[in-house]
Amino acid sequence: MSPNDSNENNLLDDSVTTSSLNSNNAAFWKRDWSNVQSSLSSLRRSLSSFPSPPLRIMRVSQLDSELLDSELFETFKEQLWLLFSPQIKQTFEPELLAILQFMYRLTVLESGATYGAQLQNLKYRNERQHWGGLQSISKDSSLTKFQKSAYIALTVGGPYIWIRINRLVTAQEWGESNEDDPRKIFWKVLQKAENIYKTISLLNFLIFLYDGKYCTLTDRILSMRFVYARRTMNRQVSFEFLNRQLVWHAFTEFLLFIMPLINLRKLKNLLKRKLLPESYFRSNTLDFLPTHICAICHENQSASNASMSSVVASSKIHNPYEANCGHKYCYFCIKTKLLQEGGTWQCLRCGTEVKEIKRFLEKLVDEEEEENDRTPKDKGKQVAR
Ligand SMILES: [Zn+2]
Ligand SMILES: [Zn+2]
Known part of the structure; x- marks a missing residue:
């Protein structure tokens, strides 16, 4: 037989099998597929209980991104105050800040990361999809619409409402009213709430220092975790520059230490007498x-x-x-x-x-x-x- 013949035969066979499959293929694999579903889902569930290497994101990058965000925001704020007279600033400060904050945080809606996070090669991911053994899989699931909008609502609306309520309470001196006055009670609740919020924030931060997962309380509530936007990236650090910086730093430290110990006047007189x-x-x-x-x-x-x-x-x-x-x-x-x-x-x-x-x-x-x-x-x- 020539190779051509065998090819033709194969082609014939193939066409026969496909045609015979076409008639009952749907029933054939659908049954198997539904049979295997239960074991598949149990397999998927057990996957998350398998030990997997923990995902480590540098804490310092996460903290730096927070810092960068607040510094960037301060810069924008300064520019904003140049536009308005002090009187307008005084009256509408919370509103203006909320608008600015909203514009600043909009980037989370689009790219899933704040500007500071982007500068630190970080982005948010939906940690709810990454529990257990799924935490270090190669694909990060992006944030849901709810997470994004809740994030903006909390970071913009939260501080705004807080400032407004506090301004109202302080301006009308609710804290000075009688003990059984509902306004006084509200004022007390407000004080308590602030303390509780601070305590929880501190706890969250301590947990963050331990496990490096959620930098802020908002992130923890919404299960938004920072991960690297690009996992493999060379750190391009100029060590020459770093060394120079270190030497200068040490030198100025030394000078600051030694200057008060030197009696310049005495030295001057000594040189004068000698020269x-x-x-x-x-x-x-x-x-x-x-x-x-x-x-x-x-x-x-x-x-x-x-x-x-x-x-x-x-x-x-x-x-x-x-x-x-x-x-x-x-x-x-x-x-x-x-x-x-x-x-x-x-x-x-x-x-x-x-x-x-x-x-x-x-x-x-x-x-x-x-x-x-x-x-x-x-x-x-x-x-x-
Ligand atoms: Zn004298
Ligand atoms: Zn004399």
Whole structure:
């Protein structure tokens, strides 16, 4: 037999079998199909009780998506307030925010994910279809219409109604009315409800931290769970950038830590003394001032650009203390300088390093006498502190 013949025979056979099937095929497989239904459904049910690898979605991505959403919303809000006068904002704030929130959340209706979630490669899925062993199957079932609209109603309507009721109650001071007044009772119920809501939210968050399933209470109520929009995706992170960021961060931290420990003024003076010639300090002294004038006060006053006469008038030494070079200053001035510069300080009149001071116990010399005499060492009695 040639191969052609056998082909023809086969074709003939096929046509015979199909024609014979056509006559009674419906009855033939329908019966089997209905017979196998019970075992199929039990099989399907048992599928969910088989152990399957748990589906892990990074918690940090889910939290980040929430954060991104709220930040995006804040940005939109700022733009919105630019459009309206403060008076309109004051009166219609809840309504405007609700409209904005509604527009923002509409994207869930279309793509099943908020903008923040999309940025984090996340989307919602209908977790009711994924119980037990079905949680990590490859196909995610999309949200039902009810879930989507309930989600928008809860995220938009919930806060709106809450704010409106609270505004009403606060404006009419229901909390201040009598104990048995229904308004007071309503106010109490409101307070209780808020506490309960906060407690449940906290519980939900703790459970989320444990199992990583439902980030918010709304998600849990509606069984809307975040899953990856694309399961295989390369994380494209530039480690060079990360490293640079880390180094800068550590560096600024270190600077912030070390700056208060460095006495910049002392360092400056030390460098000045090391680098500048001795004659610089000799020529820049304030020794031309009368002895009853505090050179530090004088310097401070001159720095604030006061006129010469008023500077001299207000620079008299108060509570005089004498440095080890023999020049006198106010106690406050010289003590401050010594504390600031860490123990040693350069005398403004002679340039000597001042290390210790002692109380000067003598009435200040009169101006007339002082003009003849410029050596305070000889005058006055010094008493050790
Ligand atoms: Zn002074
Ligand atoms: Zn001196």
